[in-house]
Amino acid sequence: MTTSQHEISDEIAKIQADSPGGAPLLDFAPYRSTTLRHPTKEPLHVDPEGAELLAPVFGHSDVDAVEADLTLQRGGEPIGERIRVHGRVLDGDGRPVRRQLVEVWQANAAGRYSHQGDQHPAPLDPNFTGVGRCLTDDDGWYSFTSIKPGPYPWRNHHNAWRPAHIHFSLFGTDFTQRLITQMYFPGDQLLALDPIAQSITDPAALARLVASYDHAQSEHEWLLGYRWDIVLTGSHATYLEPSDD
Amino acid sequence: MTESTPGQTVGPFFHHALAFPGDSELVPFGSAGSVVLHGYVYDGAGDPVPDAMIEIRQSDASGVVPRIGGSLRRRGAGFTGWGRSCTDGAGHYWFSTVEPGLPFFAVTVFARGLLDRLFTRIYLPGAADAVEGLVSEREADGRLRFDLHLQGPSETVFFKFPRT
Numbered sequence: 044m045t046t047s048q049h050e051i052s053d054e055i056a057k058i059q060a061d062s063p064g065g066a067p068l069l070d071f072a073p074y075r076s077t078t079l080r081h082p083t084k085e086p087l088h089v090d091p092e093g094a095e096l097l098a099p100v101f102g103h104s105d106v107d108a109v110e111a112d113l114t115l116q117r118g119g120e121p122i123g124e125r126i127r128v129h130g131r132v133l134d135g136d137g138r139p140v141r142r143q144l145v146e147v148w149q150a151n152a153a154g155r156y157s158h159q160g161d162q163h164p165a166p167l168d169p170n171f172t173g174v175g176r177c178l179t180d181d182d183g184w185y186s187f188t189s190i191k192p193g194p195y196p197w198r199n200h201h202n203a204w205r206p207a208h209i210h211f212s213l214f215g216t217d218f219t220q221r222l223i224t225q226m227y228f229p230g231d232q233l234l235a236l237d238p239i240a241q242s243i244t245d246p247a248a249l250a251r252l253v254a255s256y257d258h259a260q261s262e263h264e265w266l267l268g269y270r271w272d273i274v275l276t277g278s279h280a281t282y283l284e285p286s287d288d
Numbered sequence: 289m290t291e292s293t294p295g296q297t298v299g300p301f302f303h304h305a306l307a308f309p310g311d312s313e314l315v316p317f318g319s320a321g322s323v324v325l326h327g328y329v330y331d332g333a334g335d336p337v338p339d340a341m342i343e344i345r346q347s348d349a350s351g352v353v354p355r356i357g358g359s360l361r362r363r364g365a366g367f368t369g370w371g372r373s374c375t376d377g378a379g380h381y382w383f384s385t386v387e388p389g390l391p392f393f394a395v396t397v398f399a400r401g402l403l404d405r406l407f408t409r410i411y412l413p414g415a416a417d418a419v420e421g422l423v424s425e426r427e428a429d430g431r432l433r434f435d436l437h438l439q440g441p442s443e444t445v446f447f448k449f450p451r452t
Contacts, residue, residue: 066294067403074297076401079332080438086448087419093390094345094353095407095449099370102357135292135451144360148305158301174305176360210299212306218345219449221396221405225296242403243294251293273293277451 046200048236055241065248073238075199091219091279098214098221101144101178111177113147113189114170121171123152123190125266128226128254131183134215135277139183146212147187149173154195154207163195188266194233206233206240213273220275227253228269295404300339302398303374310362312373314346314385321349324431325393325410325424326382329375331401332439336379340399342436343372344383344410351389387432391415392422397436397446407447410434421445 054073062068069081114121132140150156150173153165157172171190179185192207208225215221227234234240234253243249251274260268298306315322325344329337346369347353358365373381385393392409411418413426422445424434436444 065291067296069403071403074401074403077403078401079335080337080399080401081403082406082443082446083332083439084443084445086446089419089447089449091449093392094347094369094388094394097345097353097355099345099359099368100355100357101359104358104365105360146306148302156301156304158304160303161301172304210296210302210305212298218394218396219407219452221343222293222295223298223398223405224293225299239297239403242296248291248294251291252296274291276292279449279451 048200048202051200051203051238052236055238059241059244063245065243065245067242068244071238071242074242091217095218096279098143098216098218101214102142103178105144106176106178110175111187113173113175113187116172117170119170121151121168121190123168123171123193125188126191126269127186127188127260127262127266128209128269128271129184129186129257129260130254130271130273132179132185132213132273132275133183134220134275139181140179140215140275141181141183143179143214143216145177145179145185147175147189147209149189149192149209150195152190152193154193165193165195191228191267194231199238204233204236206231206237211273213275215275215278217278217280219279222273222275225252226271229253229256297400297403298341298398300400302341306341306372307374308360312371312381312383313362314367314369314371314383317384319384321386322384323387324382324384325434326380326431327433327435328379329381329397329399329436330379330438330440330442334440336375337399337438338375338377338379340375340379340381340397340402341372342375342381343370343396344385345370345394346385346388346392347390349386349389353390387412392418397438399438402438406438407449408436408444409447419445
């Protein structure tokens, strides 16, 4: 593990010059763990049918409202910079994804996950699990209250650091719209160095993973607001009801 | 069409967030009419992938794709047609479910080291018009077995759908 950040950044630059793309490259050697885990055959083009046309349904029997506030779950105040992240989930045609499940997870303010596999020697926060869920509302809006996650080191190469991020898991109306991704924070200097983020080789596409600071959501003497909208791929269903926005 | 938000790897530290009690039991294990769908996830060296997550979506036994909530709390919800299984240290995933009337399980695969989700199908044995290579095997004890290979000579057929 002697590869330097400089060498990784050179590898990234070469690939990006050759193949700018909006979806992450699955074969992306700068992220070393992809080496044996990316398919090498072209995907088979298939028209979705049956269960592929219908995403699973979730409701208020699945999610409690309190699960959207990651600062409330352990009885005491977690340490860190209190934030709210909110935005809309839209489908590929701009329609809101209504009453659908959003799951999030993140490191604590010190950059450590409350996961037994994370051995980074930063403190755990007894008042923070970093796990939340909510349902989008009738206009596709979601909102989470949390703590700004810290960046953390990982073993991809020497002195490798992940930019601060929140993992998001999303469903649409079709099973084929399933998405798991990561939201980044504006102005993070680590983003340009990160092989996971840079696997999205088109800068405009990567910019869609970066939230914007939203002062209108910030609360006086309480928290800072961020806005991040999520656009899923297109639905294959034929909708009879018109979009109402 | 608006430009869609790109995916990113699920990473290594998702179990405490995405696993939940009963996540892989679409019907209770061992209940009447249930079947186990299971297998292993392998990388390109043939080693098991212990940090993958598989999700399935399916119809019920009569061919109807359920549109009811309750998957996260299972108890009393009825058959929701969706489940999630995180692989264990041996790369093993499993579901307790029913054999779908529409003859395949729709599948998504996530893993550390996999930068975006993969789609595939697992067909029931003997399904007409099955995609070659995606048919599960009936084991002697009645379980359905299907291994997923992210890479290598036995690489699983993964899909690209229109509009994705």
